[in-house]
Amino acid sequence: MDEQKNGLNPFYEEFEVFSKKKEDGPLQYQFSLLAPNEEMAIVLAKENFFRREKAVDIWVVRRNAIRKLSQSEKESLKKLDKHYRETKGYADLNQRWRNFKEKQDNGTDEKKVEKA
Amino acid sequence: MLDHLTFDQLSEEQKYDHFMDRINRDEKIEADDWMPDDYRIALIRLISMHGISEIMGALPEKEWVPKAPTLHRKLAIMAKVQDEMGHGQLLLRVAEDLMKPLGKNRDNIMSDLFTKRLKFHNVFHMASPTWGDAAIIAWLVDGAAIMSQTMMLDTSYGPYGRALKRICQEESFHAKHGESLVLSLAEGTDRQKQMLQDALNRWWDALLMFFGPKSKQETGHTNVDKNIKYKLRTKTNEQLRQEFFTKYIPKIELIGLKVPDKTVRFDEESNTWHYQDPDWNEFKQIVSGNGPKSDDRIRLRQSSYENTEWVREALGHVKTAVV
Secondary structure (H helix, E strand, O other), X not given: OHHHHHOOOOOOEEEEEEXXXXXXXXXXXXXXXXXXXXXXXXXXXXXXXXXXXOOOEEEEEEHHHOOOOOHHHHHHHHHOOOHHHOHHHHOOHHHHHHHHHHHHHHHHHHHHHHHO | OOOOOOHHHOOHHHHHHHHXXXXXXXOOEOOOOOOOHHHHHHHHHHHHHHHHHHHHHHHHHHOOOOOOOOHHHHHHHHHHHHHHHHHHHHHHHHHXXXXXXXXXOHHHHHHHHHOOOOOOOHHHHOOOOOHHHHHHHHHHHHHHHHHHHHHOOOOOEHHHHHHHHHHXXXXXXXXXXXXXXXXHHHOOOHHHHHHHHHHHHHHHHHHHHHOOOOXXXXXXXXXXHHHXXXXXXXXXXXXXXXXXXXXXXXXXXXXXXXXXXOOOEEEOOOOEEEOOOXXXXXXXXXXXXXXXXXXXXXXXXXXXHHHOHHHHHHHHHXXXXXX
């Protein structure tokens, strides 16, 4: 199965390594490594990436268990304009409110002038 | 990019233009992204050479683990050797992902090393006969390596940049370790000072060579232009060598050592260091695997690879049994 997939090198599988620095911190991608199984992947992750760096948790995942985006999919993400979902998509509101406020203020001024 | 087409629908030429646009916008290229063969080949050459150099570089240093003068030094050298091997692991991983579409893997890197098709840095073909050599290597060879690695931190290839970031963090410890070794000898007895000076004399030309030739006039061939075009690197070999002089020559003189080149001087007017070029023919010989220690080190690497084959095999069996 996996062995066929790796073709030339049946012994190793590719693992991706993630870790947490603090209990309440996010899981962070570290790097990849080659190992014959999960247990060795954990051992090698410690050796390769945590000789000094602190970690409270380490995850290893077989690379072929990860569905990544293709380049087309990644490109399509770039095109999406999601301003309508965010507050910064509505940055013109203040100015428009001010316009109404000014109109109102001017209106009352005019009325005052008329009365006088 | 043409908006109505998805990436897969672009022609090869459009993909290339799209790729160069990304490079010029300083986007990072990832392993699965489309890239021209030229870029892939340049990366494989650069990164497998860098990765194997880390591993071959640990060999002259590891010779000093059993002979280190104190326990503290022994522990520090062991840590450094382990770091270098770790850097090799990171870099070979990056190279492997690039080689995969070509149907190659780590075994090919190793066999290319054993048959001398894959080159490694000139400095790791040299002997390190005294503790003074260990000090000069840790201070100046590592210092030179840090300069060239730092220069590439912003490289256009994402995985290489991330590997370099890790490597450079650990190299800052190596730099301090090297300074500490050199300062101890420079503060020591006349014999110790002389040992340090002798080591510097032995290493000077190799240090100049480390950065590579100025242009292809010296060796008939260079990849620097291509690597700059693809933003794999940002400075030329000569720029790095000049920075090395500026950083280290004053320090070398400060601790009472003499640069073994009487012509070395800083020219205020042109703002450059003048120096005696090393023998670039010798450089070509050395990196082709004909240096003083080339065969010994490659043999050592090969026998270690062969001697540990049973471990790889045994682990392979465990996996088959479990699965």
